[in-house]
Amino acid sequence: MQxxxxxxxxLPHTGKKPHYDTYEMEVDPNERVLDVLEQVRADSDPSLGxxxxxxxxxxxxxxxxxxxxxxxxCKVLVKDLNxxxxxxxxxxxxxxxxxxxxxxxxFFDHFRSVMPYFVNDDPIPEDxxxxxxxxxxxxxFDDTTKCILCAACTTSCPSFWANGKYVGPAAIVNAHRxxxxxxxxxxxxxxEVLNEDSxxxxxxxxxxCTEACPRDIEITKAIAEVKQVIYSGKIE
Amino acid sequence: MSNLKTTLTGYASYRGKEGHYSFILHRITGLxxxxxxxxxxxxxSFVYFFPDLYQHAISLYRxxxxxxxxxxxxxxxxxxxxxxxxxxFFDLIAPRLWSVPKQRFSTKITLLITLLMWVPASAIMxxxxxxxxxxxxxx
Numbered sequence: 001m002q003x004x005x006x007x008x009x010x011l012p013h014t015g016k017k018p019h020y021d022t023y024e025m026e027v028d029p030n031e032r033v034l035d036v037l038e039q040v041r042a043d044s045d046p047s048l049g050x051x052x053x054x055x056x057x058x059x060x061x062x063x064x065x066x067x068x069x070x071x072x073x074c075k076v077l078v079k080d081l082n083x084x085x086x087x088x089x090x091x092x093x094x095x096x097x098x099x100x101x102x103x104x105x106x107f108f109d110h111f112r113s114v115m116p117y118f119v120n121d122d123p124i125p126e127d128x129x130x131x132x133x134x135x136x137x138x139x140x141f142d143d144t145t146k147c148i149l150c151a152a153c154t155t156s157c158p159s160f161w162a163n164g165k166y167v168g169p170a171a172i173v174n175a176h177r178x179x180x181x182x183x184x185x186x187x188x189x190x191x192e193v194l195n196e197d198s199x200x201x202x203x204x205x206x207x208x209c210t211e212a213c214p215r216d217i218e219i220t221k222a223i224a225e226v227k228q229v230i231y232s233g234k235i236e
Numbered sequence: 237m238s239n240l241k242t243t244l245t246g247y248a249s250y251r252g253k254e255g256h257y258s259f260i261l262h263r264i265t266g267l268x269x270x271x272x273x274x275x276x277x278x279x280x281s282f283v284y285f286f287p288d289l290y291q292h293a294i295s296l297y298r299x300x301x302x303x304x305x306x307x308x309x310x311x312x313x314x315x316x317x318x319x320x321x322x323x324x325f326f327d328l329i330a331p332r333l334w335s336v337p338k339q340r341f342s343t344k345i346t347l348l349i350t351l352l353m354w355v356p357a358s359a360i361m362x363x364x365x366x367x368x369x370x371x372x373x374x375x
Contacts, residue, residue, distance in 0.1 A: 068251030092246050158259060161246040162239055204262075205323050207255025207339050220255075220339070224331030231328075 001029050001084065005036060008089040010096050011047060018096070020087075021045070029079035033066055033086065037073060037100075049099035057214055060150030064100050065089040070152040070212040091155035093164065107151050110167040114175035114193055119186035131183040141180040144173045144222050146215040153209035153219050159202040166202040167194065169209040169219045176222040180235060191230055200227050254343040262319050265312035272309050303365035307358045314357075315350045322346050 003025060010018040023040055034055055041048045053059040055074045062073040067087055078086070094102035125131065147170060154160050154168035175194055179187045194200045200223055209219040229235050247260055282290035296302055322342050326334050367375035 065250075068249055092250070093242055156250065156252070158243065158246060158256075161243045164239065204259055205255070205327055205334075206252065206259035207336070208250065208252045210334075210336060210339075211253050211255065218335060221331055221334035224327045224334050227327060228331050 001027060001078070003027055003036070003078065003084045003086055005040065006085070006087045007037075007040070007048065007099070008096075009048075009099055011049075011098060027078055029077070031078050032074055033071075033076050033078065033081075033088065034062055034073035036078065036086070037088070049101050051101055058148060060148035060152075060214075063091055063150040063152040063155070063214075065091060070156040070208075072150060072152065072214045075214050091151060093155045093157075093161045094151070102155075104151065106164060107154060107168070107170070108149075110154075110171040111149065111174060113167060114171045114190050115186055116171075116174040116178065118178065118181070119184055119189075122185065133182055137182040140182075141177050143217055144177040144180075146217050147173050147177070148215060149174075150214060152212040152214060153217075156208035156212040157203075158206050158208070159204055163198075163202065165198040167198055169203070169223060172200055172203075172223050172226055173217060173219055176226055179226060179229065187229075187235060191226070194226055195230050200230065203227075254340045258319060258343040258346070262316060262323075265316040265319075268309060268312035269316055272312075298368070300365060300369050303361065303369065307361050310357050310361065311350070311354050314353045315346070318349050318353075319343075319346050 005023045005025060006020050007023070008018065009021045010016075023044055025036070025039065025044075027036055027039070034052060037048065037050055050064070050073070051061040052074065053061040055062075057072055057075040060072070063070060064073055065071075065088070066073065066076060067081055067083060067085075070091055073088070088100065090096050090100045090102050094104065094107060097103050120131065149170060151170060153173070154170045157166070157169055160166050160168045172194060175190045178184045179190055203220070203223045205220055205224075207220050210217070210221075213219055247263075250256060252259075279290065279293040282293060297306075322345075326339075326342070363373065366372040
């Protein structure tokens with residue numbers, strides 16, 4: 001099929017202002033948007049910059065706005081966009097370094113701020129070598145273990161666009177994963193961070209994060225559960 | 237990009253679904269209601285400070301333009317109130333119900349409830365405006 005691909009371009013070393021380049025090309029409808037970008041770089045413009053690594057929806061490198069909505073370029077087929085016009089732009093709310101590449105450091109700073117790692121300094125149980133957990137206890141946080149840190153959720157959030165200090169959905173999802181882990185002992189520290197001005201209360205339930213998540217994590221629900229723990233004081 | 241520019245770009249160009257538009261409408265209706273409240277507090281204060289200006293403000297409220305704006309204001313109040321209750325219910329009472337299908341359905345129900353309250357209220361307000369300002373219906 002014939003498509004018109006419009007790509008956001010910004011190459012700071014050229015001194016040119018941000019603009020859009022348009023490419024008319026023939027593509028297979030079953031190709032992914034990432035394949036289309038690869039084709040542009042191979043055939044038309046090797047200077048086109050974007051991140052990609054695994055190209056199979058696992059590494060989370062290639063989150064971008066495709067026809068106005070955050071998606072992983074490696075997970076969306078051209079035919080599923082239902083349009084012969086495809087517009088590709090960088091995710092919003094993070095500084096654009098070049099073309100479709102944004103500065104992810106503020107995003108990872110927020111991620112690190114919620115202590116996204118297992119904390120338990122208690123001695124290992126004498127009767128075994130592991131801290132046992134029932135299937136139900138594991139199930140409690142199963143959904144939030146799936147995050148790949150692609151930033152599609154955080155950069156689709158209107159509260160994050162308005163205030164970059166907001167920790168954002170991805171950081172809360174990763175905090176949720178440990179707050180509800182029965183073996184972890186640092187929930188209080190994480191909840192303290194999330195109860196601050198830049199924490200969970202900035203979520204306005206616009207649901208863009210849940211709709212954008214390529215792993216189908218129920219993000220708004222996870223954020224609301226963290227809110228509930230904060231005001232009830234109980235982890236259930 | 238400044239935060240304001242990013243925010244406005246996102247509001248206008250991000251192709252979210254029901255939740256995105258419900259959020260934007262909640263913001264707009266909240267701003268509309270807040271703006272009216274500020275004006276209303278100011279004009280009411282005129283009763284004490286500038287009684288003549290107060291009478292002028294009241295006559296402005298009775299004008300056709302303000303009458304139409306008031307119909308919009310009632311929509312703002314109804315939508316903001318009903319949507320606020322929806323969000324508070326899901327967020328504070330039943331977070332486990334925050335799923336995509338339930339959220340999409342609830343936004344549509346919110347709009348329906350708003351319209352069910354707003355349409356009759358608008359009809360009464362428009363009737364009064366036509367009666368008093370244009371002499372319709374024997375006014």
